[in-house]
Amino acid sequence: MKNIIWLLFLIFSYLGFSQETITYKTEEIAVNKLIDGTLLSPNSSKPNLAILIAGSGPTDRDGNQNFLMSNSLKKLATNLTNNGIATFRYDKRIVKQIRKGNVDKNISFDDFVTDAISVIDHFKKTKLYNKIYVIGHSQGSLIGLLAAKGKADGFVSLAGAGQSIDAVIYEQVEKTAPMFSEDTKRVLSILKEGKTTTDFPVALSSLFNKEVQPFMSSWMKYNPQEEIKKLKVPVLIINGTKDLQVSTAEAELLKDSIPNASLVIIDKMNHILVPIEGGDLENSKSYNEAYRKLSPVLIKAITSFIN
Numbered sequence: 001m002k003n004i005i006w007l008l009f010l011i012f013s014y015l016g017f018s019q020e021t022i023t024y025k026t027e028e029i030a031v032n033k034l035i036d037g038t039l040l041s042p043n044s045s046k047p048n049l050a051i052l053i054a055g056s057g058p059t060d061r062d063g064n065q066n067f068l069m070s071n072s073l074k075k076l077a078t079n080l081t082n083n084g085i086a087t088f089r090y091d092k093r094i095v096k097q098i099r100k101g102n103v104d105k106n107i108s109f110d111d112f113v114t115d116a117i118s119v120i121d122h123f124k125k126t127k128l129y130n131k132i133y134v135i136g137h138s139q140g141s142l143i144g145l146l147a148a149k150g151k152a153d154g155f156v157s158l159a160g161a162g163q164s165i166d167a168v169i170y171e172q173v174e175k176t177a178p179m180f181s182e183d184t185k186r187v188l189s190i191l192k193e194g195k196t197t198t199d200f201p202v203a204l205s206s207l208f209n210k211e212v213q214p215f216m217s218s219w220m221k222y223n224p225q226e227e228i229k230k231l232k233v234p235v236l237i238i239n240g241t242k243d244l245q246v247s248t249a250e251a252e253l254l255k256d257s258i259p260n261a262s263l264v265i266i267d268k269m270n271h272i273l274v275p276i277e278g279g280d281l282e283n284s285k286s287y288n289e290a291y292r293k294l295s296p297v298l299i300k301a302i303t304s305f306i307n
Contacts, residue, residue: 024081029088031122035115037061037090040081048306049129050080052089053116053147055138055159058098061089063137063272071290072272073137076302079294083303086129090119105211109143109219116147124151133306136160138246138271142224145231154234156302159246159271162253166192166220169207180204191217225257235261236305238298240269242276244283262305269295 025041038061041047052061052073059065063073077087093115097103116134123132131153136144141160148155161168166188173184183201187208190197196213208216228235235258239251248265255263268275274292276283286292 029122031090031119034093034096035090035119036096037088037119038077039086039088040077041086042081042084044084046128046130047084047086048131048133049086049088049123050077050133050135050156050302050306051116051119051123051144051152052077052087053134053136053140053144054089054092055140058092058094060091060095065095068287069290070272070274070287070292072274072294075294076135076273076298079299080302080306083299083307085303085306088119088123090115106214108215109222112139112143113146116143117151120147120151131306135302137273142222142227145224145228146222148233149230150232152233154236154306155231156236156238156305157228157251157254158238158273159240159243160224160237160250160254161246162224162250162257164220164223165216173204173207177203188220192220225253228254228258228261231258234305236264236301237261238264238266238301240266240271240273240295242268242270242283244280245271264297264301266295266297266301269298273298 023043027039027041028036029039030036054063054073057065061073062071064071073089077089080087093111094103094107120132120134123129133154133156134144134148134152135156135158136142137158138160141157145155145157170184170188174181180201180203183204187197187200191213194217196210198210200208237251237254239246239248241248251263251265255261268277270276270283270286272287273294274286275295276286
């Protein structure tokens with residue numbers, strides 16, 4: 001009897017949506033001179049492909065930047081491929097530029113969209129995949145939905161904002177430093193016109209450094225709620241209740257804009273896609289704790305959506 005129970009345990013432990021390592025092929029691919037990435041291919045012919053797009057800042061293909069290593073996108077890619085979905089994740093162009101010591105100071109938000117389109121086009125030309133899906137995380141959500149229009153077979157927003165970046169910034173300042181609300185609104189209105197300014201309080205320097213103002217202008221011209229309406233493919237919107245950076249209200253704004261989309265709010269999942277049982281301290285520390293496993297609910301939701 002004990003042997004039968006143990007056998008059943010082994011069988012059921014391998015069913016469902018795996019977060020364990022199985023065999024797949026790994027290939028390093030240069031899409032163009034700016035974009036390098038990693039392709040994971042399952043042991044099946046003509047699988048679906050998921051293209052993963054990272055969030056803001058110099059974020060690499062694995063979801064890491066600076067001294068923060070969570071490996072969030074690497075773990076997501078591995079888990080999806082373990083469940084029969086090919087994945088491609090790539091370094092943002094600024095990552096490669098930093099490594100080569102040749103950063104383009106005139107980089108714009110549209111450059112990231114161009115890169116994502118280049119990746120989609122590259123894999124469409126191979127004709128090796130049944131369908132191609134785009135998964136955008138955080139800032140990558142907006143990049144992904146802009147790139148996916150007319151090109152991808154489906155789109156997944158992971159912790160993506162529902163408001164334009166100027167609205168997000170103003171809301172954050174109003175909550176954390178309301179004494180700078182009016183200055184913030186004034187500067188944002190200048191940037192929205194495509195202009196730059198040095199007339200802002202020193203306390204807002206990290207937000208409005210003059211070198212990043214043109215990038216901010218190019219970013220804020222897009223309203224995610226309006227852009228997502230233009231998608232004519234299946235859409236899945238995911239957020240976690242422990243996300244310190246993007247609240248579930250943002251996901252609901254996206255859902256309201258495209259009622260046919262699927263919305264999944266994952267209890268206790270944070271911005272880097274792992275479950276958090278404790279408070280903000282545990283949450284913040286997790287950004288540099290690569291050993292943490294992703295939310296199994298997340299893996300199940302994306303796998304079910306794609307397959």
